[in-house]
Amino acid sequence: xxxxELLHTCFRSIFRSRMRSLLTSLGIIIGxxxxxxxxxxxxxxxRSIEERINALGTNLIQIMPRRIMxxxxxxxxxxxxPGRITKADAEKLKAEASYAAAIxxxxxxxxxxxxxxxxxxxxxxxxxxxxxxxxxWDLVQGSFFEDSDVAARSRVAVLGATSAAQLFxxxxxxxxxxxxxxxxxxxxxxxxxxPEDEVIGRQIRIGRERFTVIGVLARKGADGGxxxxxxxxxxxxxxxxxxxxxxxxxxxxxxxxxxxxxxxASRREAELILREAHRLNEGxxxxxxxxxxxxxxxxxxxxxxxxxxxxxxxxxxxLIVGGIGIMNIMxxxxxERTREIGLRMAVGARKRDILFQFLLESxxxxxxxxxxxxxxxxxxxxxxxAAGIPTAVNLLTAAAAACFAALVGIIFGYYPAxxxxxxxxxxxxRYE
Numbered sequence: 001x002x003x004x005e006l007l008h009t010c011f012r013s014i015f016r017s018r019m020r021s022l023l024t025s026l027g028i029i030i031g032x033x034x035x036x037x038x039x040x041x042x043x044x045x046x047r048s049i050e051e052r053i054n055a056l057g058t059n060l061i062q063i064m065p066r067r068i069m070x071x072x073x074x075x076x077x078x079x080x081x082p083g084r085i086t087k088a089d090a091e092k093l094k095a096e097a098s099y100a101a102a103i104x105x106x107x108x109x110x111x112x113x114x115x116x117x118x119x120x121x122x123x124x125x126x127x128x129x130x131x132x133x134x135x136x137w138d139l140v141q142g143s144f145f146e147d148s149d150v151a152a153r154s155r156v157a158v159l160g161a162t163s164a165a166q167l168f169x170x171x172x173x174x175x176x177x178x179x180x181x182x183x184x185x186x187x188x189x190x191x192x193x194x195p196e197d198e199v200i201g202r203q204i205r206i207g208r209e210r211f212t213v214i215g216v217l218a219r220k221g222a223d224g225g226x227x228x229x230x231x232x233x234x235x236x237x238x239x240x241x242x243x244x245x246x247x248x249x250x251x252x253x254x255x256x257x258x259x260x261x262x263x264x265a266s267r268r269e270a271e272l273i274l275r276e277a278h279r280l281n282e283g284x285x286x287x288x289x290x291x292x293x294x295x296x297x298x299x300x301x302x303x304x305x306x307x308x309x310x311x312x313x314x315x316x317x318x319l320i321v322g323g324i325g326i327m328n329i330m331x332x333x334x335x336e337r338t339r340e341i342g343l344r345m346a347v348g349a350r351k352r353d354i355l356f357q358f359l360l361e362s363x364x365x366x367x368x369x370x371x372x373x374x375x376x377x378x379x380x381x382x383x384x385x386a387a388g389i390p391t392a393v394n395l396l397t398a399a400a401a402a403c404f405a406a407l408v409g410i411i412f413g414y415y416p417a418x419x420x421x422x423x424x425x426x427x428x429x430r431y432e
Contacts, residue, residue: 008343010361012332012395014368024329025369028408032373033380039397040381042308044390051202059101059260060134060293061267063089063253063274066286084249084273085108085288087237092277099257099266102130105242106252109410113233115167115204122163123208124233126240134256142200142215147388150236157204158215162230168199209243211235227314267292281359301421318403322369323412330362330416341423355421362413363406370405374398 014021063083090105095102107126112119125131132144144154157169192280202213220229257266267290274288334341341354377398381391 001050007360012365013361020369021365024313025372026321027363028366028369028405029322029373029376031316031320031322031369032405033377035312035319035401036374036377036393036398037380037384037391038311038315039308040377040391040393041384041389041395042304042311044323045393046304047122047392048299048390049304052198059257059263060290061255061257061263061270062269062293063093063255063293064251064289064291065249066289078084085253086248086250087241089274089277089288090253091249093253093255093270093273096273097255097266097269099262099269100255101258102133102256104128104131104134104254105250106131106209106235106254107245107247107249108251109238110247111244113163113167113204115202116169117321118167118169120166121140122166122231122233124235124240124244127234129220130256131234131254134254135222136228138218140216140218141198141214142213144215144234146235149374152237153239154236155211155239155243156214156236157206157211158217159204159213159216159228160201160232160234162228163217163233164213164216165198167204168202193259206233206235211293233264267370316404319408323366326362326366326409327412327416330358331419331422332414333361334416334420337420338423343418345423351421354423355417358417358420359410361415362416363407363409366409366413367402367406369400373405374402 010172045053047072063085087105092102093100094103104127108123110121112123113122114123128150129144129146131137139158140161142158144158149156193391199213204211204213217230217232219235255266255270259261271290273287278287278341280286344354345351378393381393384391
């Protein structure tokens, strides 16, 4: 039998019982759709996590005081010394770290802040000029403070987009090239340079100290934990240490590495430098912790990938169930069409023609179900994105799901096809 005739016969048989064919393919539709949706949701979550972590900084290493965890009810005799890092540690790293592109000490604490007609509690960060490079942050107004401001303990401040909007009542988070910004409605209308919306030169009060606003940061969005990175005020590090927190200790040291391939080497080098600074012997537990953000990204990606694989495997069970359904219906079809098979054999059809006919019919049935499942999955993913759930459809996954659906049709259609091809023409013609 020629291929066009074979295809015509298969499609005629499938569309002759449209409802039964649709119900037979339902397992394949659900299976393929579920696999694609699960993989898309998992990939979307992975990309979202990576974007949020990358938003914290480029090739970032963070050094923090070690947190002492005491178990309740246990008396250890001697209490461990609490961890601490100082600006001297940051200066030593700047002088000796060979893989660092930029280093900044950080002192952060929440303070009551008043500005304009508003007052609120906001995170205030004492940082150094390199912090802007480490975080890859841009300015929409004004400028960032310089090393001279840090050394002079100048009372100047740079506001995050949310803090500026809350304190001075205008939406200042325009694009970095947008210059001075106005309210959201004005920005939409292109009116973003009104004098009353300027905050540069305005005064704010942090705690009991007055600061002059010299810049406004571009909007950064949520961080890896879902917090608002733009609800922040930055001041020179020495100003924060001397005028606000009255301490020499830092909350964190942030270090940007020249390239991601040197992240681990930079971490080990920083540990050796700080061990020397803290006079720690080899094997002694350090009083600081070093956090490699690249490792966190890899860990988050691997966890998300494993979870996605598990969910896709569970959804893939539907494909097996669908294949069993196809086998069941094809066996019924062979029984119903026994006389037809006998007639074809009587007029010259060979066993392999009958085998190919039923095998192709089950494959087409499964493949059509796979294509419908792919279309359904794309539609569901679009709805999920509209609902705020990140999804990333991989065309390679969709193609692999369609191929697997066809393979299921071949595997589960082989036995019914072989049974049909094994019928004797005389017995088939006598079948009622």
